[in-house]
Amino acid sequence: xxxxxxxxxxxxxxxxxxxxxxxxxxxxxxxxxxxxxxxxxxxxxxxxxxxxxxxxxxxxxxxxxxxxxxxxxxxxxxxxxxxxxxxxxxxxxxxxxxxxxxxxxxxxxxxxxxxxxxxxxxxxxxxxxxxxxxxxx
Numbered sequence: 001x002x003x004x005x006x007x008x009x010x011x012x013x014x015x016x017x018x019x020x021x022x023x024x025x026x027x028x029x030x031x032x033x034x035x036x037x038x039x040x041x042x043x044x045x046x047x048x049x050x051x052x053x054x055x056x057x058x059x060x061x062x063x064x065x066x067x068x069x070x071x072x073x074x075x076x077x078x079x080x081x082x083x084x085x086x087x088x089x090x091x092x093x094x095x096x097x098x099x100x101x102x103x104x105x106x107x108x109x110x111x112x113x114x115x116x117x118x119x120x121x122x123x124x125x126x127x128x129x130x131x132x133x134x135x136x137x
Contacts (some may be wrong), residue, residue, distance in 0.1 A: 030087045037098050040105060046098020047090060056088035 018025075025031050030052075037049055063081045067074050067092045 030090050034090065034094060035050035037094055038101065043098050043102040043105065046093045046102070047099075050095035052089040056084045056091065059084040062087065 026035075033049055033052065037046050043084070060081050063077050063084065067077050
C-alpha cells in the first residue's frame with residue numbers, strides 16, 4: 001500500500017470522526033468561538049479573541065497550585081489543567097491564523113473587484129479608438 005493511500009484512508013477516518021462528533025463539538029465554547037471567528041464577518045475578531053486565552057492561563061496556574069498543595073487526592077485535576085492549557089493554546093493560535101485568513105480573503109476580493117472593473121470597461125477596436133480620440137479623419 002502506498003503512502004498516499006494510507007494518508008487518504010486516515011483523512012477519511014478523521015472526516016468520519018469529525019462528522020460523528022459535530023453535535024457534541026458545538027457545545028464547547030472554544031469551538032463555537034473558533035467557528036464564529038472563521039466566518040468572513042468574524043475574521044477581524046481573531047486578535048481580540050486571543051484575549052480569551054488569559055482566563056484559561058489563569059485557570060491553569062490556579063489549578064496547578066491547588067494540585068501542588070492538595071497532594072495526590074486531587075490528581076484528577078491534571079486532566080482539567082490539560083484541557084485549560086489546550087484551550088489557551090487554541091485561543092492564542094486563533095489570532096495569527098485569522099489574520100492570515102483575512103489577508104488571503106481580502107486579496108481574493110481585491111482580485112475579483114479588479115477583474116469585475118476590467119470587464120465593465122467596454123473594449124473598443126483600434127478604429128473606434130482613433131475616431132473617439134479625434135484621430136485621422
